[in-house]
Amino acid sequence: MATKFASKDVPDLFYVNADYAQQWIKEGFLAPLDDYIAKSGFDTSQFFGGYASIFKGTDGKTYGFAKDGNTIGMAYNTALVPTPPKTMDELVTLAQSLKGKNGLKAPICLNPGLDRGLAFLYAQGGALLSADGKASAIDTDPSKKAVQWYMDLFKNGLGMTASDMGAGWCGDALGKKSAAIIFEGGWLDPAMTSTYPDVKYAWAQLPTGSSGSPVTISFTVSYSIGADAKNKDQAWVLLQYLTGKDGMTKWTSGGVALPARKDVPTPAGKDVLAASSAFAKPGSGFMPGWSDVQKAFQDAFTAQIQAKTFNADPVITAAKAAINKALAGG
Amino acid sequence: MTAASRPRTRGALSKGRAEALAGYLFIAVPMVLFLVLNVGSIFYALYISVWKWNLRTGPVTFMGLDNYTKALNDPVFQTAIKNSLYYAVVWVPLTMALGLFLAVIVNQKIRGQTFFRAAYYFPAIASSAAITTLWIFIVAPDGIFNQSRAAFGLNPLFSLLGFSPAQNWIGDQGTALNSIILLNAWTTSGTFMLFYLASLQSISHEVYEAAAVDGANAWQNFWRITFPLLKPGHYFVATVAVIGALQLFDQALIGGGVNGDPNNALMTMVLYLYNAAFHQFNFSFAAAIGIILFAVIFTATLVQRRLFGQAPAW
Numbered sequence: 147m148a149t150k151f152a153s154k155d156v157p158d159l160f161y162v163n164a165d166y167a168q169q170w171i172k173e174g175f176l177a178p179l180d181d182y183i184a185k186s187g188f189d190t191s192q193f194f195g196g197y198a199s200i201f202k203g204t205d206g207k208t209y210g211f212a213k214d215g216n217t218i219g220m221a222y223n224t225a226l227v228p229t230p231p232k233t234m235d236e237l238v239t240l241a242q243s244l245k246g247k248n249g250l251k252a253p254i255c256l257n258p259g260l261d262r263g264l265a266f267l268y269a270q271g272g273a274l275l276s277a278d279g280k281a282s283a284i285d286t287d288p289s290k291k292a293v294q295w296y297m298d299l300f301k302n303g304l305g306m307t308a309s310d311m312g313a314g315w316c317g318d319a320l321g322k323k324s325a326a327i328i329f330e331g332g333w334l335d336p337a338m339t340s341t342y343p344d345v346k347y348a349w350a351q352l353p354t355g356s357s358g359s360p361v362t363i364s365f366t367v368s369y370s371i372g373a374d375a376k377n378k379d380q381a382w383v384l385l386q387y388l389t390g391k392d393g394m395t396k397w398t399s400g401g402v403a404l405p406a407r408k409d410v411p412t413p414a415g416k417d418v419l420a421a422s423s424a425f426a427k428p429g430s431g432f433m434p435g436w437s438d439v440q441k442a443f444q445d446a447f448t449a450q451i452q453a454k455t456f457n458a459d460p461v462i463t464a465a466k467a468a469i470n471k472a473l474a475g476g
Numbered sequence: 477m478t479a480a481s482r483p484r485t486r487g488a489l490s491k492g493r494a495e496a497l498a499g500y501l502f503i504a505v506p507m508v509l510f511l512v513l514n515v516g517s518i519f520y521a522l523y524i525s526v527w528k529w530n531l532r533t534g535p536v537t538f539m540g541l542d543n544y545t546k547a548l549n550d551p552v553f554q555t556a557i558k559n560s561l562y563y564a565v566v567w568v569p570l571t572m573a574l575g576l577f578l579a580v581i582v583n584q585k586i587r588g589q590t591f592f593r594a595a596y597y598f599p600a601i602a603s604s605a606a607i608t609t610l611w612i613f614i615v616a617p618d619g620i621f622n623q624s625r626a627a628f629g630l631n632p633l634f635s636l637l638g639f640s641p642a643q644n645w646i647g648d649q650g651t652a653l654n655s656i657i658l659l660n661a662w663t664t665s666g667t668f669m670l671f672y673l674a675s676l677q678s679i680s681h682e683v684y685e686a687a688a689v690d691g692a693n694a695w696q697n698f699w700r701i702t703f704p705l706l707k708p709g710h711y712f713v714a715t716v717a718v719i720g721a722l723q724l725f726d727q728a729l730i731g732g733g734v735n736g737d738p739n740n741a742l743m744t745m746v747l748y749l750y751n752a753a754f755h756q757f758n759f760s761f762a763a764a765i766g767i768i769l770f771a772v773i774f775t776a777t778l779v780q781r782r783l784f785g786q787a788p789a790w
Contacts, residue, residue: 152532373532
């Protein structure tokens with residue numbers, strides 16, 4: 147896409163990953179859609195809040211609509227976990243009972259970064275940003291405790307990275323029976339069916355933590371129109387269909403992604419994950435410089451677990467510095 | 477000189493000039509391409525690097541050397557430089573030694589010489605993406621490498637060195653870069669073997685015959701004759717190797733993703749540049765990195781020229 151933006155020869159309509167959205171809006175690669183929305187009366191109220199906010203610029207304009215989405219849920223091997231834990235405390239108790247048994251390398255497969263850790267941070271009452279999104283909140287007590295809690299899962303042998311399990315990702319670890327519990331999204335289903343059809347698993351919502359309310363994170367991709375697109379009017383017609391009720395119903399019936407709209411029926415087998423859409427918070431791209439923040443957190447976190455020092459403080463320090471730098475404009 | 481010979485001399489001169497002209501015309505097209513696409517883009521990168529640059533609209537504001545100071549002050553870029561230099565310092569001699577060793581072996585008159593040459597060269601023709609993926613499987617915690625060292629009873633030795641039976645070679649920040657060094661030493665040694673083989677075959681037999689008359693043994697032959705006479709080969713291989721080493725990218729990307737995981741252990745200068753350009757869309761910053769990389773490689777090559785003397789005639 148970089149060469150297409152540079153040569154001003156962009157497709158009329160294309161995906162924008164939430165990771166890149168803020169950057170692309172800022173650089174002026176995307177066309178604002180507000181005039182089109184006003185003219186055509188496109189109903190934007192049906193989009194879940196977590197998906198809609200990502201594609202708004204700092205100027206308040208809308209630069210895309212989510213084509214679909216996915217939430218992070220808990221997938222567990224039903225042969226090893228008869229009843230899924232409902233709270234984080236139950237999760238720890240269950241993991242302790244599974245530790246060192248059934249050939250598991252660790253009960254839980256975990257990512258050493260915010261791409262999953264953020265869900266746990268929220269569940270345990272922590273936050274990255276203050277309520278108005280203008281300041282860092284990673285060094286508040288609840289946030290520090292939450293990061294330390296997540297790191298202690300590694301420390302106590304309850305959690306392990308997919309890489310240390312010899313797996314490409316946690317879905318792979320569930321399939322190889324290296325882990326009994328993983329935290330993934332709807333993309334797990336086709337992977338398990340095609341690669342590990344014999345491993346029986348089920349979905350449950352992310353266990354509730356000390357924050358007391360159900361929470362998780364979501365990921366999405368938009369359809370957007372290029373600022374230099376040649377056929378913007380036609381692109382808008384297609385965009386309305388693809389992100390509208392009918393188009394999204396057809397698209398999400400494929401069985402990977404979840405609807406990003408409330409008025410689209412839940413695809414078969416996606417009830418648990420879809421039920422989280424209403425309260426899921428954005429898992430990426432919700433702040434400028436997100437990839438730098440994520441990298442700073444993951445690098446520091448990885449350093450701690452690999453050195454077996456398991457101290458959350460350097461992670462907090464590194465993440466805070468990255469957040470402040472990102473909020474100040476990089 | 478007689479009067480009659482003069483016109484012929486003038487004719488020969490102008491014929492020489494015509495040949496030169498034809499020669500220049502022949503190289504004009506590649507030269508123009510080289511100047512525009514190679515030299516031109518270096519200067520264009522230099523120009524971009526001092527601006528805040530929008531990919532769509534071009535220069536936004538003049539930044540001077542801000543991109544350079546920002547890069548040099550970024551701890552991640554410092555790690556990238558450190559990693560790239562470490563890689564060059566360890567990988568280049570290791571791979572050169574391996575390549576030379578293989579070249580000397582396959583240069584012997586042994587049965588199946590062609591087979592061995594092809595076999596040693598084989599990893600070099602495999603796609604780096606494919607062979608890196610294979611390597612990731614081989615050195616994974618439950619991969620064939622860890623399994624075979626257990627089977628051969630080598631684990632006590634490894635635990636003395638501090639490695640657990642399920643050591644995650646590419647996923648551990650302490651061993652990731654060394655794992656990639658071993659991978660590339662294996663895959664590239666075949667190419668270096670070819671370079672050395674060409675140099676070996678240019679050494680005259682008479683030198684060895686004279687040495688044989690003087691009663692030199694194989695060891696003396698190698699260290700007193702082969703190794704010094706390979707100097708042009710060493711220079712060529714070392715230069716190509718250092719440039720390649722400082723441009724390490726694909727194995728790092730495949731092994732550690734765009735972030736050079738774990739914890740920047742696989743972050744290299746070119747991977748950092750790639751991130752700046754294609755993940756953060758900050759092309760002026762990426763251009764500055766490119767210029768720094770150019771300066772590093774240029775300096776390294778100059779240093780090598782000093783060490784190995786002047787470049788040979790080719």
